[in-house]
Amino acid sequence: MTKTYQYCVAENWGKGFIDHNESSRITFVGLPGNVWQVPAYNKHGNLWIAKVAGSVKTLAEAQSIVDAEVTAAQAAWDALPDAEKAPAVEGNPRPADITLEE
Amino acid sequence: MAEYKGIKGFNIQTVSSDPPAPFAGEVWYNSTSATVKYFAVLPAAWSTGGNLGTARRQVGNAGLQDAALCFGGNVAPKQQTEEYNGTAWTGGGNLTTGRQYLSGCGTQAAGLAFGGYKAPGVTLSADTEEYNGSSWTNGGNLGTARYTLGGAGTQTAGLAMGGARAGAGTYAGSEEYNGTAWTGGGTMNTLRYRVVGAGTQTAGLGFSGYTPTTNAVTGATEEYNGTSWTNGGSLGTARQKAGGCGTQTAALCFGGIAAPGTPYTTATESYDGSSWTATGNLNVGRIQLAGAGTQPAGLAFGGAVYAGTTGSTEEFSLGGPATLTVGTD
Secondary structure (H helix, E strand, C coil), X not given: CCCCEEEEECCCCCCCCCCHHHHHHCCCEEEHHXXXXXXXXXXXXHHHHHHCCCEEECHHHHHHHHHHHHHHHHHXXXXXXXXXXXXXXXXXXXXXXXXXXX | CCCHHHHHCXXXXXXXXXXXXXXXXXXXXECCCCEEEEEEXXXXXXXXXXXXXXXXXXXXXXXXXXXXXXXXXXXXXXXXXXXXXXXXXXXXXXXXXXXXXCEEEECCCCEEEECCECCCCCCECCCEEEECCCCEEEXXXXXXXXXXXXXXXXXXXXEEECCEEXXXXXXXXXXXXXXXXXXXXXXXXXXXXXXXXXXXXCCEEEECCEECCCCEECCCEEEXXXXXXXXXXXXXXXXXXXXXXXXXXXXXXXXXXXXXXXXXXXXXXXXXXXXXXXXXXXXXXXXXXXXXXXXXXXXXXXXXXXXXXXXCEEEEECCEEEEEEEEEC
């Protein structure tokens, strides 16, 4: 099956990590664990991964990293006092699971 | 491998300096810098800026893309202030009253912080503080303590709109600040909290949010003339917990969430005084973020991502003509 996305791990160092030209050419999705989703089979996506020295991950590897981050966030949320979990009006929902796409 | 000449029918021109008025799609080799360049018209897009020193959400906001102010938020002691210079954030003076879900307006050197809540269990804040570029001092209190409210205007002509009052429900009222005290303003047509404000005290804009009476996320936009609110064009993507910036006739709305259980949106829309149009998306979807700046030069920072808070900052620009480098010898 032809994949739509590819994944890499790269730390967002701030200014210049994604520049205007890159952002206007491809769609980035920032995910927990410094995982980034970019289009597969895409020259601009490949160039960006090279620029940021991204560590390319398979779908399963990326999913594992994201799951670990989400699980930790869910555990941290579960440990909150009730008042922090449900302020009177403003919601503070438990972090939801994320399923990555091929 | 196909050569440029084989595709285009001619070679890439070699020049010693970039052409003064290239056309879109023009390619050339600059022999001085030893680079192949081309000229393109880029669409509007977000690029990354410097990360906040303290990742957090539910912060207050003020200023411009290259001179912004971030204060308060969910991280104890909820007093931290940071200043952005277009590249990086540096620490500023702490708020006197730590709080989150507050709002703000003004500039980096003359900012205003108001509302919010102070502690778990919802201790509401009516506190107003004025920033002078290095420290905060107390101003006149809001008439109605509230949080998740919207803000607009300047330190001496501020506007607070909407918000939530624990136990007393959502608030549709607005208040105007004159540098000393708040007085009542017009009532918004759509009752809401988690509203985003933009513009000035006499040409304000309120958009997005959540209306508990109908249990609905709203895309309603309202325009303020210093006296009353009138309806403007609705957002294409109704949402809450979004960020925004700009003026009444040139605003941006970005991020947030459209409905519970849906992904945090990256959708960005621009307002022209009558309707919203989709434009370049954020790179990091998030909620409870803040905005600063203008429509052509906006700034998004902080917020909540799926697994915690983020210090990510993004800069919006409209794009336009640009000379890009393809490669270097």
